[in-house]
Amino acid sequence: MNIMVVGGGGREHAIIKKLRENKEIETIYALPGNGGIAADARCVPVSATDIAGICSFAQSHSIDYAVVAPDDPLVLGAVDELAKLGIPSFGPCKNAAIIEGSKVFSKNLMKKYAIPTAEYEVFSDMEQALAYIESCPIPTVIKADGLALGKGVIIAQTREEAKDAVRSMMQDKIFGESGSNIVIEEFLTGPEVSVLSFTDGKTVVPMVSSMDHKRALDNDEGLNTGGMGTVAPNPYYTKEIAEQCMKEIFMPTIAAMNAEGRTFKGCLYFGLMLTPKGPKVIEYNCRFGDPETQVVLPLLESDLLTVMQATTNGTLADTEIKFSDKSACCVIMASEGYPKKYEKGFAIEIPAETADSVYVAGAVLEKGVLKTSGGRVLGVTATADTLSQAIDEAYNKVKTVRFANAYYRKDIGKKAMEAK
Numbered sequence: 001m002n003i004m005v006v007g008g009g010g011r012e013h014a015i016i017k018k019l020r021e022n023k024e025i026e027t028i029y030a031l032p033g034n035g036g037i038a039a040d041a042r043c044v045p046v047s048a049t050d051i052a053g054i055c056s057f058a059q060s061h062s063i064d065y066a067v068v069a070p071d072d073p074l075v076l077g078a079v080d081e082l083a084k085l086g087i088p089s090f091g092p093c094k095n096a097a098i099i100e101g102s103k104v105f106s107k108n109l110m111k112k113y114a115i116p117t118a119e120y121e122v123f124s125d126m127e128q129a130l131a132y133i134e135s136c137p138i139p140t141v142i143k144a145d146g147l148a149l150g151k152g153v154i155i156a157q158t159r160e161e162a163k164d165a166v167r168s169m170m171q172d173k174i175f176g177e178s179g180s181n182i183v184i185e186e187f188l189t190g191p192e193v194s195v196l197s198f199t200d201g202k203t204v205v206p207m208v209s210s211m212d213h214k215r216a217l218d219n220d221e222g223l224n225t226g227g228m229g230t231v232a233p234n235p236y237y238t239k240e241i242a243e244q245c246m247k248e249i250f251m252p253t254i255a256a257m258n259a260e261g262r263t264f265k266g267c268l269y270f271g272l273m274l275t276p277k278g279p280k281v282i283e284y285n286c287r288f289g290d291p292e293t294q295v296v297l298p299l300l301e302s303d304l305l306t307v308m309q310a311t312t313n314g315t316l317a318d319t320e321i322k323f324s325d326k327s328a329c330c331v332i333m334a335s336e337g338y339p340k341k342y343e344k345g346f347a348i349e350i351p352a353e354t355a356d357s358v359y360v361a362g363a364v365l366e367k368g369v370l371k372t373s374g375g376r377v378l379g380v381t382a383t384a385d386t387l388s389q390a391i392d393e394a395y396n397k398v399k400t401v402r403f404a405n406a407y408y409r410k411d412i413g414k415k416a417m418e419a420k
Helices: 010-019 051-060 071-076 078-084 092-099 101-113 125-134 158-168 239-259 293-299 302-313 388-396
Strands: 002-007 026-034 065-068 120-123 140-144 153-156 180-187 192-199 205-206 216-217 221-223 231-232 265-277 277-287 325-334 359-361 363-366 370-372 376-384
Touching: 010 026, 010 302, 010 359, 010 376, 026 051, 026 265, 051 071, 051 140, 065 078, 065 302, 071 078, 071 221, 078 363, 092 101, 092 277, 101 120, 101 180, 101 239, 101 277, 120 125, 120 153, 125 158, 125 180, 125 363, 140 158, 153 158, 158 180, 192 239, 192 302, 205 231, 231 388, 239 265, 239 277, 239 302, 293 325, 293 376, 325 388, 376 388
Parallel strands: 002 026, 002 065
Antiparallel strands: 120 180, 140 153, 140 180, 192 205, 192 265, 216 221, 231 325, 265 277, 325 376, 359 376, 363 370
16 A cells, blocks of 8 residues: 655654554655655655645655645645545545634634633634733733644733733734734643544544643743643543543534534644633643653554544544553754744754654754754654653663754653543
8 A cells, every 4th residue: 555644743753653563554755754754655745735736746646645644734635636536535524624724614623512612702803903912811811713734822820911912912923813813711720631532533543641731831831832742641631531522522513513514534633721710721732642642552452444444434433542551751852942043953862772762853864864854853752661761761772862052852751641
């Protein structure tokens, strides 16, 4: 089989490494991939948002199955266009990917179908939004409607901060057109949980829960990032809470999308807050999370391709999906200065004994040398019998990976360990 994976980050590297375990797969192409992914797949210089280029490549290279991993091509309709060519894909169609593509859509969906979420208001006029902030509860959360690389959310601690956030999104367009409409919502408190799930539009199979660390600095300080590390499973997400989420959130979401004529197939990501009033949805993603994928997939014991094909074919209920009862920890190694200004072009040293545990995100190959080319450079993952062991092992492996200007948080998993 020839497989095509669209995307070029750490998430895609994790997907590719897991797919490689299937011996029936002859070739995996990554579009565009990156310098580190090149060790595990054939990288092709086609942008993940070049839908015509992706389709042309798939046709000319006899692709049997495609995995569309990032949000942008999903929202642009890559799965729909590949389907027109008879190429089956993992991921939702364009009309279902809107669940991530528009915060306004997803919030209105939850309100309509009584799915627990934060109270909110939607604004397309900046002056009205600023007027609302004069009386809304503080702290408050301001979200850009569209995609913003996982960074389109600002938590404002004061009214002035909230106003600045509104102006930056709607007037200064820091997230481009994604900020033309905004959501201002209630600030929720409680442990956060990420639950990725496989679904074929009928059946939902949650993966191992995880805990992301979004802030750039230790002790959850600093700017929001795409994610500085993850642990799995999330100890705050108990069996009882999982059952409640399945009943009140997961299945109702699938039913709501079906009722709207937007059947969702692929990976539906539930970003949850375990509030004093019960679990509530913070956000939906229409794809695998990054870096959640880097801890969840190493714990998957079933064949990933088989599971993905079951979501496409509608046979998930008949497919065995098994996860290890071990724990995993991923530490992101970034370039100093991320998520703002940072230097790149530094050589990366990854010892052979660590390579299987490394998922490369921002790197290029130059004359056979792997060099940094992004803010989040790579993730180092370890699995072990206990969470404490997984955290220790991940940090031991991090010490073996070297590049100038490297930065990483020293407290990934600390909050999870406090729940024990």
